[in-house]
Amino acid sequence: MPPQTAFFDPINYYRTVFHELGHWTGHGSRLARDLANRHGSEGYAREELVAEIASAFLCASQSITPTARHADYIGAWLTALRNDARAIFQAASLASKAVDYILAIAVKENAVA
Template sequence: GHRGRLARDQSGGFGTALYAKEELVAEMASAFTCASLGIVPTVRHSDYIGSWLAVLREDERAIFRAASAASKAADYLLEFPPEQGGEHE
């Protein structure tokens, strides 16, 4: 969401609706990126579900905006070439 990357609103503090929206985008971007790379993630969303549901109940289009922002974030991350060689193979 950084201004020099995807320029999403990062002004919401923990516990706010803006923060919950950004967390939803981040989690969806993570899911999209993992799916593209064939990674099976460990899912631990229970702490966030309540705030996501509040956002989704308040705005019927929130899921579409979050998915769009998440897709852009995943695409941004996937533009980086994979590391070649190195000690971690």
């Protein structure tokens, strides 16, 4: 991640960190989502949707008003959503699991500190 000072607004830093943390949870040693999809593929779009929803959920958990800024992903998301009516629910479920994973670590870290 670039330093926070590289972002014009603090919200964009946190939104981006939370988005990337959403991807981080997909690793095989964490929640084991398929992260091997090529850019532009439907699988890639699904993972981006999971990460963006996770970012929105994490923003909400921190009382940050999230914004959707990744316009380049929206077209790919729409394709995934058109091809599978359940895609949004699956993405939201996976995002919720990602957020639970991240928040559990945060709670554990705060309990130790």
